[in-house]
Amino acid sequence: MNPMTPARPAAQFKAPDFTALLSDRARRMNASAIREILKITQQPDIISFAGGLPAPELFPLEEVRQATNAALDRYGPAAxxxxxxxxxxxxxxxxxxxxxxxxxxxxxxxxxxxxxxxxxxxxxxxxxxxxxxxxxxxxxxxxxxxxxxxxxxxxxxxxxxxxxxxxxxxxxxxxxxxxxxxxxxxxxxxxxxxxxxxxxxxxxxxxxxxxxxxxxxxxxxxxxxxxxxxxxxxxxxxxxxxxxxxxxxxxxxxxxxxxxxxxxxxxxxxxxxxxxxxxxxxxxxxxxxxxxxxxxxxDEVLPRQIERVRKAYGERAALMLGHIEEEFPGGVDFTRPEGGMFLWITLPGQIDSTKMLVRALTRNVAYVPGNPFFALGGGENTLRLSYSNATPEQIERGIKALGETIREALD
Amino acid sequence: MNPMTPARPAAQFKAPDFTALLSDRARRMNASAIREILKITQQPDIISFAGGLPAPELFPLEEVRQATNAALDRYGPAAxxxxxxxxxxxxxxxxxxxxxxxxxxxxxxxxxxxxxxxxxxxxxxxxxxxxxxxxxxxxxxxxxxxxxxxxxxxxxxxxxxxxxxxxxxxxxxxxxxxxxxxxxxxxxxxxxxxxxxxxxxxxxxxxxxxxxxxxxxxxxxxxxxxxxxxxxxxxxxxxxxxxxxxxxxxxxxxxxxxxxxxxxxxxxxxxxxxxxxxxxxxxxxxxxxxxxxxxxxxDEVLPRQIERVRKAYGERAALMLGHIEEEFPGGVDFTRPEGGMFLWITLPGQIDSTKMLVRALTRNVAYVPGNPFFALGGGENTLRLSYSNATPEQIERGIKALGETIREALD
Incomplete structure (x- = not known):
């Protein structure tokens, strides 16, 4: 049987109205604004500060492999x-x-x-x-x-x-x-x-x-x-x-x-x-x-890994902050995180960061506009940058391009 | 700081009324009847036909180990x-x-x-x-x-x-x-x-x-x-x-x-x-x-595994049905599955399978009473048996014990 071939007279069939059949709950769900943005920014030429991804080059790949083997040895089929x-x-x-x-x-x-x-x-x-x-x-x-x-x-x-x-x-x-x-x-x-x-x-x-x-x-x-x-x-x-x-x-x-x-x-x-x-x-x-x-x-890998990630993200944050200070025009505010993966930019009030994203993408740099992070709206002039998953060279080039984008938006 | 040590004057503190803070939705949730029964039946001496567990001795343990290594090799940190x-x-x-x-x-x-x-x-x-x-x-x-x-x-x-x-x-x-x-x-x-x-x-x-x-x-x-x-x-x-x-x-x-x-x-x-x-x-x-x-x-393991599991469960089902025919008294109905892991017993109407479970446990055999499987109640004289995770010897002894339990309940 080929299931793609219709087998009943078309007249009998009424296509289901899926939208009408959704729950009230489902009507409250929306496609994530970030998810849609991330799709655009995954083109290979784009330097993306948009995603919230941990640095994969720091992953303890071999340790996970050994741990898998150890767990299968220790627990057998129970694993x-x-x-x-x-x-x-x-x-x-x-x-x-x-x-x-x-x-x-x-x-x-x-x-x-x-x-x-x-x-x-x-x-x-x-x-x-x-x-x-x-x-x-x-x-x-x-x-x-x-x-x-x-x-x-x-x-x-x-x-x-x-x-x-x-x-x-x-x-x-x-x-x-x-x-x-x-x-x-x-x-x-x-x-x-x-x-x-x-x-x-x-x-x-x-x-x-x-x-x-x-x-x-x-x-x-x-x-x-x-x-x-x-x-x-x-x-x-x-x-x-x-x-x-x-x-x-x-x-x-x-x-x-x-x-x-x-x-x-x-x-x-x-x-x-x-x-x-x-x-x-x-x-x-x-x-x-x-x-x-x-x-x-x-016991062994987690503490070592925490030190490793801390150090790397600390360096990347400092690097990004340094370039921001050099490249961004006056009137731009930014946070100075003591840890984690993100910093937050507040642009002069007249700049809409969602509109500015198009300009940023033409300069091959991406971020997430701040507005979707507000439950009740606001923050149109804010944006989030992630430094966790970027090389020093990407940070330098990307922040420079973003600085130019902001200057252009200010004109 | 030891977080277990109270640091505020007891008079100021009002314990949260967690139950009152639950959502309407949470009030509709209940502890699974089966889950509670399974806890009792996990004692080592009990022959349990209660759980719906696949047979762990059939798991492709080494193949999963190799597949893990292959996936880590193929995808690296992306895995x-x-x-x-x-x-x-x-x-x-x-x-x-x-x-x-x-x-x-x-x-x-x-x-x-x-x-x-x-x-x-x-x-x-x-x-x-x-x-x-x-x-x-x-x-x-x-x-x-x-x-x-x-x-x-x-x-x-x-x-x-x-x-x-x-x-x-x-x-x-x-x-x-x-x-x-x-x-x-x-x-x-x-x-x-x-x-x-x-x-x-x-x-x-x-x-x-x-x-x-x-x-x-x-x-x-x-x-x-x-x-x-x-x-x-x-x-x-x-x-x-x-x-x-x-x-x-x-x-x-x-x-x-x-x-x-x-x-x-x-x-x-x-x-x-x-x-x-x-x-x-x-x-x-x-x-x-x-x-x-x-x-x-x-491509390779799944078809092989399906054959293996089919064969094993088919043998176990046949074995269980054979013993049921021998050991259970007249008036007990049972299904004859063509696949899967379960069969269903209908006892003479006067027997309550939930009450009978206590007697079954004293004979070291366990099942799941049928009533919880009815959304609106019913089936008090039914029960579910799983044959997927039982040895021939367990099936023989367990069904014998269950037959005795049913005969006793009929008296």
């Missing part, structure tokens, strides 16, 4: 069998130990993105107020969006979320959830100060607002001093791992490799127990072998 | 990098070719379970009518449940769904979606006859009802003749891959290994394009390396 929804016990144990919490408070997820999706699923009812940074991580908006949140934007400055503004919001707005990336935020590269962290945890605790702390980059600090995580401060505040109103997400994607999709969530028992139910319906469990591979890498 | 949401192009291409459809109509997912979850997410609005077999695959109910479906049960017999009953339902009930496992159904092992398949596709087409065909076991036929899939019949009916109202899900979990979580969905373009958006928010993409490993195994 390829179904496994528990909660995750590989030694991996949960290690993460729990590192955080000073029981393994029972750790849920393994298929990439941090799944952590955000499942948390949105179990927490956000239609119309619930979710507080997000302005700008915030676009992927979180994509995860939450189908669940029908009502966003309120928290103003930010170079120290992260403006806590006075947050307090004013909390006073007037009954919020369910606050989502934040406190370390080297995507997209701005900014870090929430230690002082503000304490106040954020206390305020949200007092107002009964849950906090999702998304921390994929925290280990990648190349300068300055680490502040305690919101999760740690939440533990201090609550005095009990199962009364902590902060939920913590992190990942091995930026420290080891992203392609294995190994990440985790730390949370109070009632949240974990719903997460398990949600994850069962979502994908049963994170791939067994992948969890075992990462577990093999924890 | 460990982020990759496209749609999936690894050569894998989509292969699946498309096999089905006689473009690769663009194939979406790779992290286990069939994710396919079901994402389809539920993009299709089911709260209150939408979803038609399911009675009994049906429990995991599908778990995936759909959070999205608030209103289930209607389709009566089934040994030939699968009762099509007269379905037509009567469609005449009176505006339904959005029909979910079915036409080959060697989980939990019953039954197969929908070729004739009924045609009528099902035509009826649903006429009534504008989308069909999700879940086919994890289709390749594992050990006797009888294969019927065309609903998807193929849908293509014939529509004459156009992008007007096919049947959506097809399948997986490499039962033919190769489950622990890599590689599966796929075939659907019309408008469904695929929403699936991509949903998957982006759900986990960005299925692990890169895992897709490449499976791709390496497609």
């Amino acid at each position: 390829l069998q179904y496994s528990t929804t909660e995750g590989h016990p030694p991996l949960r144990e290690w993460i729990g130990n590192r955080a000073g919490i029981p393994a029972a408070n750790v849920q393994i997820v298929t990439g941090s993105q799944q952590g955000l999706d499942l948390l949105g699923k179990i927490l956000i009812s239609e119309g619930d107020t979710v507080l997000v940074e302005a700008p915030t991580y676009l992927g979180a908006l994509q995860s939450f969006q189908p669940y029908g949140p009502s966003y309120v934007q928290m103003p930010t400055d170079d120290g992260g979320i403006d806590l006075d503004a947050l307090e004013a919001i909390l006073r007037t707005t009954p919020a369910k959830l606050l989502y934040a990336v406190p370390n080297f935020q995507n997209p701005t590269g900014r870090t929430l100060s230690a002082e503000r962290r304490r106040r954020l945890v206390e305020l949200t605790g007092q107002y009964g607002v849950l906090v999702i702390e998304d921390d994929p980059y925290g280990q990648l600090r190349f300068t300055g001093e680490a502040a305690p995580s919101l999760y740690e401060l939440g533990l201090e505040y609550a005095g009990d791992v199962n009364a902590n109103h902060v939920i913590y997400c992190s990942s091995f994607s930026k420290t080891l490799v992203p392609g294995l999709r190994d990440a985790w969530v730390q949370a109070a028992a009632p949240i974990i127990s719903k997460l398990i139910q949600a994850k069962q319906g979502a994908d049963l469990h994170t791939p067994t072998l992948n969890q075992m591979i990462v577990t093999e890498l924890l | 460990l990098q982020y990759s496209t949401t749609e999936g690894h192009p050569p894998l989509r291409e292969w699946i498309g070719n096999r089905a006689g459809i473009p690769a663009a109509n194939v979406q790779i997912v992290t286990g069939s379970q994710q396919g079901l979850d994402l389809l539920g997410k993009i299709l089911i609005s709260e209150g939408d009518t979803v038609l399911v077999e009675a009994p049906t695959y429990l995991g599908a109910l778990q995936s759909f449940q959070p999205y608030g479906p209103s289930y209607v049960q389709m009566p089934t017999d040994d030939g699968g769904i009762d099509l007269d009953a379905l037509e009567a339902i469609l005449r009176t009930t505006p339904a959005k979606l029909l979910y079915a496992v036409p080959n060697f159904q989980n939990p019953t092992g039954r197969t929908l006859s070729a004739e009924r398949r045609r009528r099902l596709v035509e009826l649903t087409g006429q009534y504008g009802v989308l069909v999700i065909e879940d086919d994890p076991y289709g390749q594992l036929r050990f006797t009888g003749e294969a019927a065309p899939s609903l998807y193929e019949l849908g293509l014939e009916y529509a004459g156009d891959v992008n007007a096919n109202h049947v959506i097809y899900c399948s997986s490499f979990s039962k033919t190769l290994v489950p622990g890599l979580r590689d599966a796929w969905v075939q659907a019309a373009a408008p469904i695929i394009s929403k699936l991509i958006q949903a998957k982006q928010g759900a986990d960005l993409h299925t692990p890169t390396l895992n897709q490449m490993i499976v791709t390496e195994l497609l």
Whole structure:
């Protein structure tokens, strides 16, 4: 049978109206603006600061190969069998130990993105107020969006979320959830100060607002001093791992490799127990072998790899900042990240970075316009640059080309 | 800082009411009845026919090891990098070719379970009518449940769904979606006859009802003749891959290994394009390396493996049926699967299989009671047996013990 050949009289057939059959939820989903931009910027001549890709030349390829062999030797067919929804016990144990919490408070997820999706699923009812940074991580908006949140934007400055503004919001707005990336935020590269962290945890605790702390980059600090995580401060505040109103997400994607999709969530028992139910319906469990591979890498490879990535990204950030200072005209503001993969450019107000992208592409350089990172719009004159996956030569040429583009746009 | 030490005056602190903060959606989720049963039955002395596990001794362990090495050699760091949401192009291409459809109509997912979850997410609005077999695959109910479906049960017999009953339902009930496992159904092992398949596709087409065909076991036929899939019949009916109202899900979990979580969905373009958006928010993409490993195994290992598994499961099913005929008392009905992993027992009406499980466990044998497989309840006197992961000796002893349990329950 050739399935492409019609076999019924055309008159009987009414083509399904797929669009009409979509759920209300699906109508809230949109194609990612970044995804569409990234497609354009993947032409070989383009120097792209657009993607948020870790540097592949730093990946511990041989170590992953050895870890795979070691996991298959150690576990045999069990490495390829179904496994528990909660995750590989030694991996949960290690993460729990590192955080000073029981393994029972750790849920393994298929990439941090799944952590955000499942948390949105179990927490956000239609119309619930979710507080997000302005700008915030676009992927979180994509995860939450189908669940029908009502966003309120928290103003930010170079120290992260403006806590006075947050307090004013909390006073007037009954919020369910606050989502934040406190370390080297995507997209701005900014870090929430230690002082503000304490106040954020206390305020949200007092107002009964849950906090999702998304921390994929925290280990990648190349300068300055680490502040305690919101999760740690939440533990201090609550005095009990199962009364902590902060939920913590992190990942091995930026420290080891992203392609294995190994990440985790730390949370109070009632949240974990719903997460398990949600994850069962979502994908049963994170791939067994992948969890075992990462577990093999924890003791020796992970710390070495973190040092390696820190050093490389620190050099690339410094290089990019140096060229920005030389090449960009006055009136352009930029962040000075202490870690992570991104920095954030604010152009003089009259320049629309989305329109400017066309000009940039003619000069063979690409970035992501800032506007899509704002849940409620704004930031038309902002843009995100990633330095993690660029050579020194690309950084030099690309920033020069971008400087020329900006000067041209200013004319 | 020791995060376990409380640092604030106890009086200020109000523990978060996590239960009150859950979404309406989360309230619809429940701990899987099976999951809880499986925990009990994992004691070492128990002969368990409860789990739906493929036989691990048949896993192509060395081939997976070699495929991993081959993928790392072939793709280098790209095997460990982020990759496209749609999936690894050569894998989509292969699946498309096999089905006689473009690769663009194939979406790779992290286990069939994710396919079901994402389809539920993009299709089911709260209150939408979803038609399911009675009994049906429990995991599908778990995936759909959070999205608030209103289930209607389709009566089934040994030939699968009762099509007269379905037509009567469609005449009176505006339904959005029909979910079915036409080959060697989980939990019953039954197969929908070729004739009924045609009528099902035509009826649903006429009534504008989308069909999700879940086919994890289709390749594992050990006797009888294969019927065309609903998807193929849908293509014939529509004459156009992008007007096919049947959506097809399948997986490499039962033919190769489950622990890599590689599966796929075939659907019309408008469904695929929403699936991509949903998957982006759900986990960005299925692990890169895992897709490449499976791709390496497609040409030589997969066909060999399918033969191997077919043969083994066919022998185990025959053995189990033989012992059932010998050991079970009269009045017990059972299905005779032509493939897959399960068979279905109907006890005399007065026996409650959930209550009987306690007695079975004292005889060191376990099964899954049938009731949880009914979306709207029923089947208290039914149970599911899996023969895929049991040795001949376990089958002999286990069925004997179960026969004794049933005789005891009849007294």
